[in-house]
Amino acid sequence: MLSREIMGIACLGVLWVTALLVAAATWQDFRDLRAIVRRARKMIEGVVKDGDLAEWSVEQTGRATDDDAIAFHDRAFHSEIFGGKVGDTEIAANDGGEVWIDEKAREEAAGCGDVTTYDAAHAIARKAKGFARTVRVRVRAGQRVWVIGDGEIVATFDPRAWASRKSFVLLSFIPIELALCAAATRLALSLPRFGTMSVIGAVACIAFFLGVTPVAVTLRESVRRPHEAFLRTVWSRKALATSGVAAVASRPDA
Amino acid sequence: MLQRVLGVKYASDVRQVWTVATYYTLLLSMYFVPQCRNIVFLAAACAFSFLSAVVGHNTLHQGMFASKRMNMVWRYVLSFGGLFPISAVIPSHNLVHHHFDDDGQPDWAAPEHVRFKWNLLNIVHFPNVAGPLTFNGVQRWARLAGKGEFRKQYTRELVFAFGLTGVLLVWDFWTALFFVVVPQLWGARWFLRINIIQHDGCDTTTEWNHSRNFVGKIFNWFMMNNGYHTIHHNRAGMHWSELAKAHEKEVVPRMDPTLDEPSMLWYLARTYLLRFSRPAKRVGNEHEDMAARLTRKAQAENDALA
Numbered sequence: 001m002l003s004r005e006i007m008g009i010a011c012l013g014v015l016w017v018t019a020l021l022v023a024a025a026t027w028q029d030f031r032d033l034r035a036i037v038r039r040a041r042k043m044i045e046g047v048v049k050d051g052d053l054a055e056w057s058v059e060q061t062g063r064a065t066d067d068d069a070i071a072f073h074d075r076a077f078h079s080e081i082f083g084g085k086v087g088d089t090e091i092a093a094n095d096g097g098e099v100w101i102d103e104k105a106r107e108e109a110a111g112c113g114d115v116t117t118y119d120a121a122h123a124i125a126r127k128a129k130g131f132a133r134t135v136r137v138r139v140r141a142g143q144r145v146w147v148i149g150d151g152e153i154v155a156t157f158d159p160r161a162w163a164s165r166k167s168f169v170l171l172s173f174i175p176i177e178l179a180l181c182a183a184a185t186r187l188a189l190s191l192p193r194f195g196t197m198s199v200i201g202a203v204a205c206i207a208f209f210l211g212v213t214p215v216a217v218t219l220r221e222s223v224r225r226p227h228e229a230f231l232r233t234v235w236s237r238k239a240l241a242t243s244g245v246a247a248v249a250s251r252p253d254a
Numbered sequence: 255m256l257q258r259v260l261g262v263k264y265a266s267d268v269r270q271v272w273t274v275a276t277y278y279t280l281l282l283s284m285y286f287v288p289q290c291r292n293i294v295f296l297a298a299a300c301a302f303s304f305l306s307a308v309v310g311h312n313t314l315h316q317g318m319f320a321s322k323r324m325n326m327v328w329r330y331v332l333s334f335g336g337l338f339p340i341s342a343v344i345p346s347h348n349l350v351h352h353h354f355d356d357d358g359q360p361d362w363a364a365p366e367h368v369r370f371k372w373n374l375l376n377i378v379h380f381p382n383v384a385g386p387l388t389f390n391g392v393q394r395w396a397r398l399a400g401k402g403e404f405r406k407q408y409t410r411e412l413v414f415a416f417g418l419t420g421v422l423l424v425w426d427f428w429t430a431l432f433f434v435v436v437p438q439l440w441g442a443r444w445f446l447r448i449n450i451i452q453h454d455g456c457d458t459t460t461e462w463n464h465s466r467n468f469v470g471k472i473f474n475w476f477m478m479n480n481g482y483h484t485i486h487h488n489r490a491g492m493h494w495s496e497l498a499k500a501h502e503k504e505v506v507p508r509m510d511p512t513l514d515e516p517s518m519l520w521y522l523a524r525t526y527l528l529r530f531s532r533p534a535k536r537v538g539n540e541h542e543d544m545a546a547r548l549t550r551k552a553q554a555e556n557d558a559l560a
Contacts, residue, residue, distance in 0.1 A: 002292055002293060025382075064399040206431070
């Protein structure tokens with residue numbers, strides 16, 4: 001016979017292995033962000049002189065939803081650094097570089113425009129192939145940029161601050177996650193063993209087991225490097241109609 | 255005879271019904287009979303939970319029963335078995351995994367989602383990443399136009415699976431947790447892990463070397479021929495009972511022979527226990543026309559819409 005004690009210990013073992021693996025995977029992402037912070041020590045900041053310095057784009061497919069909207073789905077991200085001058089520094093062209101565009105500029109570029117555009121897109125988005133488009137943002141003359149390495153990263157916001165902020169979030173998650181697991185475990189081990197408090201603890205352990213991984217994945221997606229961070233976006237006809245004409249609701253999709 | 259009584263389309267599908275019936279019998283035995291709460295029953299229930307998920311996979315590719323209603327009812331049975339709505343397999347597996355990408359983004363169950371240096375950790379951790387990615391993706395897909403029926407069925411399966419499990423937990427909490435929920439989660443998580451087992455290190459950009467095949471006869475009897483994975487990917491509509499022959503005829507002459515593994519257990523031991531690091535990804539030397547895969551993808555999307 002498998003006693004409750006044996007099964008309880010085995011289940012708690014699985015719970016802790018999961019909690020530690022989630023923490024370890026988060027640590028990997030944290031380490032990657034710290035590497036950016038380290039590389040950003042030799043970063044230059046300045047204003048782009050003459051012409052376009054770089055371009056970021058994402059290919060998307062939009063498909064109609066049942067609530068009269070178009071949900072866009074990211075397919076492929078592209079970054080291209082054309083080269084140019086930032087302040088007094090010459091930046092070489094770099095096909096393999098990363099272009100980081102701030103969230104606001106990306107969302108603006110992904111907006112719909114007007115009802116006519118929406119209706120034309122919606123007719124195509126209802127078909128199986130969907131409505132294909134490319135959202136582009138260029139880094140132009142006069143814009144303030146931050147450049148890491150020899151054009152390895154060109155950003156329209158401070159990448160070191162971004163990486164520091166995100167790495168802090170990741171680092172905070174690890175002890176919180178482990179503390180929650182410890183609290184649920186402690187409750188599950190309450191005396192009398194397998195009594196009411198213990199049942200509540202076990203329920204907390206199940207909730208933790210089922211809930212921690214979606215949270216960790218959401219966190220992981222939130223720290224994707226900005227050149228390949230999901231844009232997604234939803235065009236909503238309802239939002240277009242209520243907002244009048246041009247200013248279009250373009251909200252990130254999940 | 256049994257085929258007629260059960261109402262299944264193929265005689266071989268009786269084995270699928272037997273697999274799921276065995277799993278339910280094991281669960282009920284452990285839940286109601288204290289003497290059955292032992293390691294043999296628990297191990298068997300975990301194994302059959304995984305096999306039930308394999309049945310779910312097969313039946314979501316091709317309805318097993320002649321009656322449409324029976325196919326829908328069967329989905330509830332399978333959803334409780336794995337504690338997840340089995341209909342999730344349609345977008346996550348049929349539409350995304352079979353083409354190795356989600357419209358250009360990585361498959362939700364791509365092995366690359368885990369990246370520990372110690373390879374054992376990759377297979378242990380894999381469901382923790384692939385699971386949430388899958389359910390997030392399914393929810394995005396379910397929002398699209400024309401998926402109303404899918405959403406209803408998905409919700410009903412979710413309510414049934416969690417509702418019945420909840421009732422069992424309320425009735426006898428610890429027995430349900432240890433002898434029902436544990437096998438359910440075991441099966442669901444190994445069902446996700448099979449993706450890393452069958453594709454890690456393979457070149458998914460090729461037509462014939464994207465998958466690892468496990469060709470043991472006994473293994474495939476229990477697994478309903480799901481060891482023959484390359485041919486299953488390339489001919490998703492083919493009934494599982496025909497996969498072994500098709501593998502010999504179509505895949506073996508074209509594939510890298512090292513992707514045929516005689517034993518999954520030996521492969522797991524060799525890859526995750528007897529070595530520390532992750533094996534290098536093989537780079538394909540095929541520069542073939544992938545039009546066939548695109549055609550299959552379009553067909554699968556049309557089928558899903560229908």
